[in-house]
Amino acid sequence: MVHSTLVATLYVDPVMGNDANSGTRSNPYRTLTRALKATASGKMIQLAPGTYSTIGGEAFPLVIPDGVMVLGNEATKGKGILISGSGEYHSQSFGTQNITLLLLGDAQLIGVTLTNPMAKGTGVWIESASPTLANNTLTQCGREGVFVSGTAEPTIRDNVFVQNTIAGLVMARYGKGEVLRNVLQKNALGIAISDFAAPLVAYNKVSENRTGMAFSRNAHPVLRHNLIEKNIQEGLLVNGEASPDLGTTQDPAGNIFRNNGQFDVRNVTSKKLISVGNQLLAKEVQGLIEFVTVTENTEKSVLIKTHFTDMAGHWATAFVEALLSKNLISPFPDGTFQPDAPMTRAQYAALVAGAFHPVAKRQVPEFTDISKEYWAYDAIRIAAQSGFVSGFSNLTFRPEQPVLRLQAIVSLVSGLSLSATFSEDLVNYSDRNTIPKAALNAVATATDNKIIVNFPDPKLIQGNREATRAEVAAMVYQALVAIGTAGAIHSPYIVSPPIMEVE
Template sequence: MVNSTLVVTLYINPMTGNDNNTGSRLSPFKSLTRALKVSKIPTIIHLEAGTYSAASGEMFPLIIPKGAIVVGKEANKGAEIVISGSGEYQSPSFGIQNITLLLLDNASLLGVTVTNPSTKGTGIWIESAAPTLAHNTLRDCGREGVFSTGTAKPAILDNIFVQNTASGLVMAGHSQGEVLRNLFERNPLGIALSDFATPTIANNKLSENRTAIALSRNAQPVIRQNLITKNTQGGLFVNGNAIPDLGNTQDSADNIFSDNSEFDLYNATTQKLISVGNQLNPSLIKGLCELIPANEVAVNTSLFEAPTESLSQKLAAPVELDAHWAKPFIQALMSMNLTHCFADGNYQPDKPMSRAQYASLVTIAFNPFPKISAPDFTDVPKDFWAYNAIQIAASGGFVGGFSDRTFRPDQNVQRLQVIVSLVNGLGLPPANSDILEVYSDRHTIPDYARKAVATATQQKIIVNYPDPNQLSPLRLATRAEVAAMVYQALVAIGRTSAIKSVYVGLHSRT
């Protein structure tokens, strides 16, 4: 006796089909939405040329179930078969998202073009699933082409990622899987890896992006035999605690970096990276890196020190923290090794903090992954000490510029700016403004910021010294206040435990 699995084959034609048809080759459906409702058993769905959108009857997001194979035209990467639209999806990892398609476990999407025109829209979302995504085009999405998170383990093969607003591919959470033989072109970030992502990235071409590959938090990808060329800023950027596998003496990586504008490899961490068998321009390496020729033990290596001035150098002379009200917060951040600016005790807690210093602090503390494309601020040249931090903080939604396209890096931050920044950057859910009644000076909160202040109040991010009920939103923030609120934001997202302080939380007014 032979075991067999019944497979249903359906046909879709958005031009000549009708959703009242049978879905056969001669009687095709009009919409993919209709086909996805027909059967829960394994299904092959053939898409004819045309645009699949709300206008043609699609209801977004489209959910491709387990066992389903959606097939367009693989030979031309789906150039004539366009799925375009956006709908809300409640991600267990990241909350409500605007996505075009959700791929469930072992689903396959082959030979289509996917675009999400919505602001902050994602083309394909993969959440703790292991689908196959092959021979497609991901283009012109409002945020990124593909987002993978949770315990996802996708196979992302032979696709084109082009002209997406923030990134071609983002992998977060504990994503694994394979990213093979894809083309990433003209995206601000070709590939962005965050959290604990550990995919294999091999045989891809990354060209004419701003930065080809950006790693943050604890990402540890294996990077092999990629061509990383002609990127307008650089090739591989490594931040946070990320450690890419760039080869070893038993396994040469063989990546080729060529004609990148500012850097081939930028190691912004304090840990030395080992590169074995990669073609790199030594003059375009920033940070600690040891170069080892293919199949050789470490000889004739080069060590490159990061050229940019650290935040601790930008801050002034040491000061004792004994008896200072913010000492527990500052010491806690030191023990978490989340910022370098406390390392030698020179934080000067009662002085104001510049916008450049603030951008550096939130970049180090939160390692934000990119949400939007960071603008090129007219007053932040590329050789400015905080240029990369400002770009990362801006693309992560923590900081923004002014209407004249300036960032004003030397201007000091207000308390209100810090509060709004943390709420927006972390994407915290809004709270009811009634909670603002606790503040004696609530009338000084601008209308545009009331929701953000209410949210930060509810989340216990706001720290008020010396009067817990005096918000003083327009006063310049001291470095102590910034440190305390950054720490409280880490508490709010579950990264650390709360510190008891009379200056934190809601206090009834008498």
């Protein structure tokens, strides 16, 4: 059995803290610089809202060591927690650079807003190992939000890259890793990949940039299930000797290219690109490209048909279509499901009320912010009386507020009155130290019942992140499977309970 270790947390508050303090919750440091010097006694640094800059005493560039997590507010992608500054860094592969922050080893930066206001300044530099950059906002950097170089294999997921002068994300040299579920918007370049870099780039939204993605030299990225739309010039520009993987018959790509200014794809190389399973029109392509159609008879390549205009190739299509077949969900007026939009509390109440037909277990007051004419009034009453949802102390329900992933997991366990189980170590989850103690039993119970669905990494529960409509749909369906009212669906993102060895 794997045993967890106690992780000491250091606290930083740029408004109320003092670097002469001990770095505890009640006596926080003032600067992140001070906390980083004290990481021998703590591997997690919790940042309070405020601005972290040279005016407040920060010394740039900030270096996050191997094994250290710097955590702001991942649910809001760092809103109100701003790291702003620049300092010289001497890169082994690119010489002297002006950067805000350097990630080493398997360091983690989660839930902050970061900017480098200096001309030709980079927000985050990654040159080695496998750090994680998640649920941050990288904006208004003088050059790019993130630069990946050397042999780094980072995980870059669920971030927002917006209004950076040259690019949102640049990957060069032999960089690999995963670029997952990011939003890249209003940059000169959304993603630029060069040299021999070969990352997986999947489930990103790339829009309103001058060019969505640009690949050059010998880059060989793998593109899967990205939405590339409304970029001013090209959606994808390929030059040099670059050869992106745009799908195979065994693994259709599922990218959506649409409504880009000049071309959806512009291939200026002498190589023929092969497009398999993408939403891409031949008339919107310049250069050599071959379109391969995936049929239902292609071995291991059956694409699930969908009734929603925005679900083709999505990871959660099977779950969403199964709920549709049970009349538990329906398309929006424009035919979409909006799988990656946050699930609101009202939408969640309506879904669980319809899916489980729960019986009332308690009396609940009238919520002051919901009238009887509100579309989900009856569903909210049913879900609240049966224990799936609760109101707030001021008698409001806040129907349009997003549901967090952990809230959905706890709700399903509580509402269905599942028999509690407890695991001393939730070994499935690499971020299990972020699960509140009060929710450990519920998470363990949901895991044992195969209710939890984690995309794109089954080992990351990300409880404090807003749950998407697709994620909630998948977990509600899995709850139906757990109580025996729906058939199993195969998905690599369903978390299975750990296998315990019998001594």
